[in-house]
Structure formats: C-alpha cells, structure tokens
Amino acid sequence: MLMKSQSGKYGIKVWVAADVEHRYTYNYHGYAGKIYDHPEKKRQDFELIEDLLKHKLTLTRTLRKNKPWRQRAIRKTLYKCEVCRNDA
Incomplete structure (x- = not known):
C-alpha cells in the first residue's frame, strides 16, 4: 500500500x-x-464510530489538528459516552 503523504511511503x-x-x-x-468488482457505499468516520458505539464497541483513533471539523463532531459523541478525554 502506497502512502504518499508519509515519510516512509x-x-x-x-x-x-x-x-x-x-x-x-x-x-x-x-x-x-x-x-473494483462492486461499488460500495463509503462509510464516513463519524458514521462508523456512532455505529460501533451503538453496539457497545469502541474505536481507537488519532484526532488530527488539521481536520478540526471532524475532531469536534467525533469528540462530542465520544465525550457523551465517556470514551474520549479532552486534555486540550
């Protein structure tokens, strides 16, 4: 798998x-x-996390500063379930 944005590609x-x-x-x-055989619906990060929390499952994820809109939405949901801690 090629990761163009990473130093180790x-x-x-x-x-x-x-x-x-x-x-x-x-x-x-x-x-x-x-x-490429069949098209699938892309699941967004926020939808996936909410679905996991409904089944009492958790997800370990790094919240990046360069994507603040995702970070706020995910943090609010996780904070309600006492899974995420806000150290900022």
Missing part, C-alpha cells in the same frame, strides 16, 4: 476485532488494495 493496513481484556482476536483483515 509504504505500509500495511490491518483491521483487527479483539477483546482487550481477555487478549482474544475475534476477526482479522489485512487490506490488500481497492476492490
């Missing part, structure tokens, strides 16, 4: 569904690139 993207408390991996998926 290549990396591996991995999605893991795991239970942190019991150290058990439920599901694992390595990203191998775009699939």
Whole structure:
C-alpha cells in the first residue's frame, strides 16, 4: 500500500476485532488494495464510530489538528459516552 503523504511511503493496513481484556482476536483483515468488482457505499468516520458505539464497541483513533471539523463532531459523541478525554 502506497502512502504518499508519509515519510516512509509504504505500509500495511490491518483491521483487527479483539477483546482487550481477555487478549482474544475475534476477526482479522489485512487490506490488500481497492476492490473494483462492486461499488460500495463509503462509510464516513463519524458514521462508523456512532455505529460501533451503538453496539457497545469502541474505536481507537488519532484526532488530527488539521481536520478540526471532524475532531469536534467525533469528540462530542465520544465525550457523551465517556470514551474520549479532552486534555486540550
């Protein structure tokens, strides 16, 4: 996978569904690139996080200063569920 914006241009993207408390991996998926066979609806970050919280799941994410509109929306939702801490 090529990441043009990063200093190290290549990396591996991995999605893991795991239970942190019991150290058990439920599901694992390595990203191998775009699939062009069928069009999918793109899920925005905010929609994905809300969907996870409905099922009492969490998401670890880095909130960047260069995307303040996303940061405010996500922080409000996470703060209500006491998942996100505002240190700023």
